[in-house]
Amino acid sequence: MKLLRSGLSSTASATRAEAVVVPPGVTAGIAVFDRQTGQFTELVNPDLRFRSASVVKLLLALDFLWNRGPAYDVPAADRARLEVMLRSSDDDAASYYWDSLGGSAIIDRMVARLGLTHTAGPPATHPGFWGYAAFTAADTVRIYRYLLDQAPVPVRSFVMGNLHQATRYGTDGFDQYFGIASVYDPDFAIKQGWSGFAGSSGFGQDKNKPKASAVDLVSEALHTTGAVGQGDRTIVAVYTLHPNGTAYGKAYSDVTRLSRTLNLPGGVRTPGSWLTTTGSGVRVRSAPSTSGSVLGALPAGVDVLVSCQKKGQLIDAPPNSSEWWAYLPKYQGYVTNVYVGTGAPKLPGVPDCP
Known part of the structure; x- marks a missing residue:
């Protein structure tokens, strides 16, 4: 399905006449922001809510770091835990911070701090499922803009530094180099998310397959977010849902194909x-x-x-x-x-x- 770049806000501009290509059967929410020009180059369903899967780990890290004081001293155990959570999307680390920092209260605090407009905690029926927090592409851009343009330097360096060192595989064995990481040269930072695929964590999917709610908790979800280009010029947030039962490889390819049609200023595509x-x-x-x-x-x-x-x-x-x-x-x-x-x-x- 081709989606023309239209309906952009007053701070957005369409720089090409081509279309974003969303593969058939895929539901997408997309926001791409060029920090150099201060404009969006892509907006497709930017306020459509998706379950966050592991992208919520950005807020878990920021909440932990928020009141560390001017030195931002991080105990060695927490540093190791945060690093594996950000680089390799470790679920045990996420569950540790979710439980120790107050669960959904983390989301509430970060919504107020960052001015997020459509982000919410998981439904009351699944309070421990941090991957069921509701995120949007537009709010994800706001999170990265805070990290890159407003966060204290130690926080920015720690979080973005780890996202620039994202490992090929998550600790659950899933290949997380789809989307941004598959298309662009190594000058990228990523925080990916996957949920609902066979073998993925119970915190990213409910093993009992709950009925769909205001946020789809059933369809397979695969998200690619981060920044590309020198100096993290362009922020990318792509959220996708796939028909229930979609294989990971198919969703992986569909998200990568979609990412290849995006206008990402400063991004250098790997040739081949x-x-x-x-x-x-x-x-x-x-x-x-x-x-x-x-x-x-x-x-x-x-x-x-x-x-x-x-x-x-x-x-x-x-x-x-x-x-x-x-x-x-x-x-x-x-x-x-x-x-x-x-x-x-x-x-x-x-x-x-x-």
Whole structure:
């Protein structure tokens, strides 16, 4: 579905005639803010509420840091806990702060402090589910604008520094390099969110699948938020809901495809060809052979960026076989061509690696 950039506020401008492309069946809330010009470049359902999933961890960190005093001394145990929560989206750390800082009172405090307009705590039926807090794309931009333009330097450096060091995988094993991280060169900071997918945390999804409320608690949710460009020039907030039962790899690719259509000033796209993988748990290796160390595994059926291909070990997986391996710059490793694109022995239009 193509959405024309229209209906922007007086502080927003559409700089291109193209459209944001939201994949079929996906519900999206989008806000993109260029800090250099002070204008929005994208607004699609900016005030539509979504369950926050792990994006709420931004408010948990800010609430903890709010009254630390001018030195902002953070005990070593809390520093380690906050770092893994921000970099690797650790749920145990989030639950610790949710319980110790007052649960929904955290959201109430941060709404008042940051002037958030549509953010709310989880429904009364699920008080312990911090991932059910209601967030919007517009309010997420407000959170990042506070972090980047108003927060004390120690707070900004700590939170944004950790978001710039986001790990490839969350502590729950989910690959969190979709959306912003899949499209742009390493000059980005991300806080991602996922909820409802098989194997994700019970704090991001209710295992009993509650009935839908004012905020959808049922459909699979996948969010990409953060900043791109030198000096964190452009703030990005993309919230998405997917039909119930959507596989993680499909949602991962849909959010990445959507992100590729956004106007993000200052963002530098990683060059290469986008190809879809086949198979489940396909390993990325440090060298074009099975003797190379395993760097990670791909979600089933995802779009990946391929920069070049290199001849290596012959892999025979009937009906396909190939001695060529695709280099994935975002993983800094290789995947056999057997599982990339059509499975042809050599990928058409993709150059050889030097």
